[in-house]
Amino acid sequence: MSIQAIAFDAYGTLFDVYSIGELAERLFPGQGPALAALWRDKQIEYSRLRTMCATYKPFWEVTQDALVFSCKKLGLDLTLDAQNALMGQYAKLKAFPENLGVLQALQQMGLKLAILSNGNPQMLDSAAEAAGMRDVFHHILSVDAVKKFKPAPEAYQLAPDVFGLSPRSILFVSSNGWDVCGATWFGYTTFWVNRAAAPLEELGVAPDATGPDMNALLQFVQQRNGAAK
């Protein structure tokens, strides 16, 4: 089956969150990597706990809560200035270098493109704007519409609904192993941008394809759709 549309995860997939760790290190010398890692873990953990317990709140707030906890846990004094600076990074993340070119090439192939992210709409709009990507996406889909974070099926359902396509004819792309597993369970065709060369999650499910960056994704789509013709 040929790919007719592509839905992209945002953070770590389209947008490089590396600058957050850099700023954390400037603010808390020697603790930057530990803070960035714990913050990310807690952000994801809180999103899952709130989904499982039906206590949703927007990703921006979840992210802020995760930052506050992480600093307490590491014994770091989080001033309001530091908090604002760290949270502010989310509005000005850089895209990975190859991304814009790949997105434009996919668009020129006639594919419809969307973001499908846990981020809330304002966060995603700012990030897409800052990365110069606003025009390549037909839709910027936030799980805020269903008040459940990925990997809840209701969150993944957003793209099939908006495109009017079956999950299998949509390619879901993420750099997060758990996200591609969730999307594969859901029924998408999936591509794992495994930038960190991580092992596959042991969840009894595997993405349709894996590559080290978005160039590999472009190749996969060209082959897949070429072969399907």
Next chain:
Amino acid sequence: MSIQAIAFDAYGTLFDVYSIGELAERLFPGQGPALAALWRDKQIEYSRLRTMCATYKPFWEVTQDALVFSCKKLGLDLTLDAQNALMGQYAKLKAFPENLGVLQALQQMGLKLAILSNGNPQMLDSAAEAAGMRDVFHHILSVDAVKKFKPAPEAYQLAPDVFGLSPRSILFVSSNGWDVCGATWFGYTTFWVNRAAAPLEELGVAPDATGPDMNALLQFVQQRNGAAK
């Protein structure tokens, strides 16, 4: 409202998982703490992903998957012997030293006691047996009955159902911050055995009481039920 029954989390609350880290260090010198921490994180992560995506499998298998992934991630060669030894620890965990005495005192107060755990029935039976606790519990409740892991409400519902009591009249006890938060959201009266002196999770909810060990729990129940008479 007086407490009429108590439901206990198992791992880290009743049973000390410290020996797992010790064995990990013997098997993989220098990597024990990292392996034990990642293994625990992945175990919990997989339980949540499988609950959110309705792909439940028993905790024993989830735990094994988490161990396999963790070793791959850390570049450790997990032989079948090492895997069996590490998994086997779950059948022979020690109880924390004060636990049995506290459980017996609570039982003598006329309270009904249960375990309510993500572990599957066989794991819990072995652990309770090995810790000499089989006789103090009226019920050993496994989420396996509902095929959803904590903090899913369906998992917490097991104790009110079996006791025929309202959640608020049951005290839920856990050493895991996320678990007491989930239980509080659910409606239990809650006590956090904060053995690690960790900060409270930033989830906008707090347990009814917190203490450093199970002796503090006993005190809380004595005061609560004394005051309620």
